[in-house]
Amino acid sequence: MRHEQPSEGALAALFCLRCHARNAARLAYRCPDCGGILRVERPLPAGRRWRTSDFVSERVTLGEGGTLMRKVRPDLLHERFHGQLYVKDETRNPSGSFKDRLVAAAVSRALALGAPGIVCASSGNAGAAAACYAANAGVPAIIVCPESTPEGKVAQIAAYGATFHRVPGDYSRSFQVGIELAAESGFANVTTTYQNAYGVDALRLVGQEILDDLSGNVPDWVAVPTSSGPLVHGVWQGFSDWSVQVPRLVAAQSEGCAPIATAFREGLQDVSPWPAPHTLASGISDPLASYPDEGSLTLSLVHATGGQGVAVPDAMILSAMHDLARRAGLFSEPTGATSLAAMRQLFDDGLIGEDDTIVCLVTGNGAKDYAAWRTADGQV
Numbered sequence: 001m002r003h004e005q006p007s008e009g010a011l012a013a014l015f016c017l018r019c020h021a022r023n024a025a026r027l028a029y030r031c032p033d034c035g036g037i038l039r040v041e042r043p044l045p046a047g048r049r050w051r052t053s054d055f056v057s058e059r060v061t062l063g064e065g066g067t068l069m070r071k072v073r074p075d076l077l078h079e080r081f082h083g084q085l086y087v088k089d090e091t092r093n094p095s096g097s098f099k100d101r102l103v104a105a106a107v108s109r110a111l112a113l114g115a116p117g118i119v120c121a122s123s124g125n126a127g128a129a130a131a132c133y134a135a136n137a138g139v140p141a142i143i144v145c146p147e148s149t150p151e152g153k154v155a156q157i158a159a160y161g162a163t164f165h166r167v168p169g170d171y172s173r174s175f176q177v178g179i180e181l182a183a184e185s186g187f188a189n190v191t192t193t194y195q196n197a198y199g200v201d202a203l204r205l206v207g208q209e210i211l212d213d214l215s216g217n218v219p220d221w222v223a224v225p226t227s228s229g230p231l232v233h234g235v236w237q238g239f240s241d242w243s244v245q246v247p248r249l250v251a252a253q254s255e256g257c258a259p260i261a262t263a264f265r266e267g268l269q270d271v272s273p274w275p276a277p278h279t280l281a282s283g284i285s286d287p288l289a290s291y292p293d294e295g296s297l298t299l300s301l302v303h304a305t306g307g308q309g310v311a312v313p314d315a316m317i318l319s320a321m322h323d324l325a326r327r328a329g330l331f332s333e334p335t336g337a338t339s340l341a342a343m344r345q346l347f348d349d350g351l352i353g354e355d356d357t358i359v360c361l362v363t364g365n366g367a368k369d370y371a372a373w374r375t376a377d378g379q380v
């Protein structure tokens with residue numbers, strides 16, 4: 001009798017986190033039964049770690065992920081800190097941000113399921129990533145961004161040749177327009193909130209890479225610039241796959257848009273939408289207007305790991321951004337430096353041990369937002 005291997009598509013079922021229904025792999029963005037957030041279920045690979053090729057097809061990949069993690073001087077955190085401080089440099093991804101990881105996986109799945117093109121609503125980085133990957137794969141892309149999107153990101157989207165819509169209002173408005181355009185066009189929606197579970201699924205590689213780079217030792221803290229929080233989810237999942245222990249996860253936000261950090265500070269389990277976002281950290285300026293449950297999912301992982309939700313003022317973010325460049329040779333946009341700014345805040349608050357091991361994810365390249373650098377040069 002011949003034993004047929006189940007196809008990879010059959011294995012990558014969608015599991016509803018609310019009603020626990022299971023659906024075979026398909027283009028779905030919320031549970032068709034209850035509207036809950038979907039998560040990809042897949043068994044651990046036998047006898048080996050995850051590989052990019054488990055998530056991203058050969059046609060689509062541009063060599064995303066596997067980013068450098070390196071130790072930097074501990075006084076970059078604080079002069080009294082004597083532990084280990086690492087940065088994981090996600091600016092090295094093909095279009096300059098960690099969003100390449102999600103988009104590569106989401107586009108791979110979309111094409112495998114027969115989608116003729118992709119739509120992505122974005123604050124800029126995911127749009128640049130989607131335009132980049134669509135160009136290489138030879139499929140059309142429609143990108144939707146708020147009017148406030150930094151020009152560097154807009155220039156990238158145009159360079160890759162995507163159809164581009166700039167929409168008045170904050171990111172949540174773009175998010176809704178993205179849903180409408182995906183429905184009209186029949187294209188797959190690869191928006192990188194929790195909406196595309198296949199994109200989020202690939203972020204488990206981030207946690208795995210950190211664990212492997214530390215030779216299996218679990219750091220005390222991993223700090224993550226956070227909008228809705230799929231990257232927090234990815235770090236949590238990557239550690240959960242291979243380790244009984246998960247580091248304390250820090251959801252780092254700007255005071256100008258801090259729905260998750262505010263709920264954390266107030267001891268709440270449910271995140272509420274943020275009324276009027278205003279921050280230089282454009283990549284995490286997401287008010288979660290129609291999907292606060294995504295913030296609540298991220299918050300639950302922060303709570304589960306004994307982590308923290310932290311909001312820092314833009315001045316601290318710019319200062320951290322400046323110091324990463326001047327003292328660690330790492331050119332970041334404001335969003336990317338929010339992780340270091342948040343850990344500085346936690347150290348000041350006495351919540352970090354002087355000998356702890358800390359990993360800060362730096363998520364986006366400084367060339368994406370020269371205007372923020374001009375502001376920083378005037379302030380720092």
Ligand SMILES: [Zn+2]
Nearest residue numbers: 016019031034
């Ligand atoms: Zn459901």
